[in-house]
Amino acid sequence: MPDAVAHRFQIGDRVKVREAYPIGHVRTPYYVRGKCGVIERVCGAFPNPEELAYAREGRPAQPLYRVRFLQRELWTDYAGQPVDVVEVEIYQHWLEAEGPQP
Amino acid sequence: MSHDQDHDHAHVHRFPPRPDQDDTLTYYRAMETAVRELLIDKGVITADDVRRQVEDMDGRNAGRGAKMVARAWLDLAYKQRMLANGSKAAEEIGLDVGPLKLVVVENTSSVHNVIVCTLCSCYPRMLLGLPPDWYKSRNYRSRMVREPRAVLAEFGTVIPPDVAIRVHDSTADMRYLVVPKRPTGTENWSEAELARLVTRDSMIGVALANEV
Numbered sequence: 001m002p003d004a005v006a007h008r009f010q011i012g013d014r015v016k017v018r019e020a021y022p023i024g025h026v027r028t029p030y031y032v033r034g035k036c037g038v039i040e041r042v043c044g045a046f047p048n049p050e051e052l053a054y055a056r057e058g059r060p061a062q063p064l065y066r067v068r069f070l071q072r073e074l075w076t077d078y079a080g081q082p083v084d085v086v087e088v089e090i091y092q093h094w095l096e097a098e099g100p101q102p
Numbered sequence: 103m104s105h106d107q108d109h110d111h112a113h114v115h116r117f118p119p120r121p122d123q124d125d126t127l128t129y130y131r132a133m134e135t136a137v138r139e140l141l142i143d144k145g146v147i148t149a150d151d152v153r154r155q156v157e158d159m160d161g162r163n164a165g166r167g168a169k170m171v172a173r174a175w176l177d178l179a180y181k182q183r184m185l186a187n188g189s190k191a192a193e194e195i196g197l198d199v200g201p202l203k204l205v206v207v208e209n210t211s212s213v214h215n216v217i218v219c220t221l222c223s224c225y226p227r228m229l230l231g232l233p234p235d236w237y238k239s240r241n242y243r244s245r246m247v248r249e250p251r252a253v254l255a256e257f258g259t260v261i262p263p264d265v266a267i268r269v270h271d272s273t274a275d276m277r278y279l280v281v282p283k284r285p286t287g288t289e290n291w292s293e294a295e296l297a298r299l300v301t302r303d304s305m306i307g308v309a310l311a312n313e314v
Contacts, residue, residue: 027221027273027274028273029220029221029247029271029273031220031247031248043203043274043275043276044203044275046274046275049274064274064275064276066205066276071267074247075248079249079251079252080249080250080251080267081251081263081264081266081267083266084250084251084266084267084268084269085266085267085268085269086247086268086269086270086271087268087269087270087271088271088273089271089272089273089274089275089276090273090274091274
């Protein structure tokens with residue numbers, strides 16, 4: 001088994017977080033599920049925490065990204081400025097490719 | 103007159119003693135005690151090793167992060183290396199960050215950065231010491247990603263509308279350190295002098311560096 005899954009996304013790619021609600025230890029916050037953002041950086045590959053939490057190896061390691069979301073895409077009634085963002089670390093198996101911004 | 107006679111006995115007991123916080127043997131507290139005692143009994147570690155680790159953890163403080171920030175303010179090339187790879191930059195000035203993957207983000211005239219961990223309380227302990235209680239509170243963790251300008255204002259930090267707020271949710275394997283803006287009037291200051299202006303809160307991003 002390879003040590004790490006190959007990474008699929010590059011800086012600047014638009015991605016969508018899977019809207020899924022599996023049980024167990026998951027490190028994808030609820031507030032970004034189903035939301036679109038842009039890859040800010042590729043952080044490397046890390047053992048999958050959803051496996052590590054249950055004393056498994058978490059291999060092959062999952063690529064980890066920092067994804068930048070516009071606050072206004074996360075909260076429809078966001079009261080700050082349009083330029084405000086949140087950046088969240090998300091593992092590749094939670095991300096899908098998304099077309100360019102409409 | 104002896105020291106004892108200075109005190110009114112009733113005065114000494116005016117305030118009720120604070121209750122002990124170690125009087126409830128919860129499941130995990132019992133497990134920790136059992137595992138620790140077994141490891142010591144089997145000779146894997148000693149009680150002194152445990153004490154030493156606790157002492158080390160308590161001894162880490164925000165002075166480590168402040169040293170990195172002050173160096174970055176003085177040395178542009180160092181700052182660029184730090185923004186590219188925070189862990190290596192920490193090691194470069196003799197700070198052991200262990201397995202930590204450090205991401206350093208810089209406040210500028212157009213961006214203000216702030217750190218939160220909505221899922222738990224991930225925090226760069228190797229550089230800032232133990233996290234403050236509010237950092238672990240549900241209030242801070244849930245509201246900082248939802249209404250950061252309002253939360254920052256409660257800390258006394260009002261960010262102008264033309265400055266973008268960039269919240270970093272520390273959800274996985276990275277840890278974060280904010281480089282606050284260098285205060286004006288510090289042009290010829292030494293690294294040690296500058297480091298004294300860099301507070302813990304300014305490196306979390308809920309405050310600015312101290313003014314001169």
